[in-house]
Amino acid sequence: MRIGIAEDVALLREGITSLLEQHGHIVLWSVSDANELRARLHTPADEQIPELLIVDVRMPPDNTDDGLRAAIDIRRNHPEVAILILSQYLGNEYAKDLLVGAPEASGGTGYLLKERVGRVTDFLTAIDTVGGGGISIDPKVVAALLDAGPSRGALATLTDRECEVLAHMAEGHTNEQITRLLHLSTPTIERHVSSIFTKLDLSEHPGNKRVLAVLEYLKSW
Structure with missing residues (x-):
């Protein structure tokens, strides 16, 4: 590069x-x-x-x-x-x-x-x-956001586990890496990610859904 x-x-x-x-x-x-x-x-x-x-x-x-x-x-x-x-x-x-x-x-x-x-x-x-x-x-930045909690908009509809998955997404982790970090199965993580996209109204969005979900999270900063 x-x-x-x-x-x-x-x-x-x-x-x-x-x-x-x-x-x-x-x-x-x-x-x-x-x-x-x-x-x-x-x-x-x-x-x-x-x-x-x-x-x-x-x-x-x-x-x-x-x-x-x-x-x-x-x-x-x-x-x-x-x-x-x-x-x-x-x-x-x-x-x-x-x-x-x-x-x-x-x-x-x-x-x-x-x-x-x-x-x-x-x-x-x-x-x-x-x-x-x-x-x-950076994980410390994400942790500060997580401590503040999702305070507005569609983020308030996420479960605690979905917020945790989204926090790891914000750190740049793939689904496979999140699976190892949370000690959950790949299908479980995929369901959480899919639910996050649905709740944030990103399921049909043509852009990078992971990036858009993370940025929705960062708006609470």
Whole structure:
């Protein structure tokens, strides 16, 4: 996969680059400034357009949420580029904007806490999920949403088990992985997923139902 990296901490930037290259990915470029990130995607040559962007939330020039705001701008012009956000925090309104806008983009979307980068398997799994067009939300973010509970709309009709299945879907897990995590049979998980789609009125929707279900869940954030 062709990847671009925006991270202002040199050690982390080089570490991510090395890890990705060791696992067969191509790092096209890396930048340490949100303005430079925008410039890279302004008028790039075709071979310099990444399939996936890994973007730190907090970056120069203002060291607030410059990276995240740059990612949102890039998503408007390059909806085909997958975006994986790295953050030290559970999220903010810009993060919600990026995630809720995911159905209009053909590229995947992810939000990962930086501590997860050190867990190599989890990080690489998120890379594959988001790069493949899916959604991957850090389990701690999902847990915070789960604690808040489904508070509005069709989410209130989901059972506790369906909420649990949906939470695992939000983390990017497949049905097979959820089966192992919850120690349930594959047909049982499939029934829960089908029920979630029905209750959220997604059964006949032409789009990616898993992505849309997760985003309905994230609206309670």
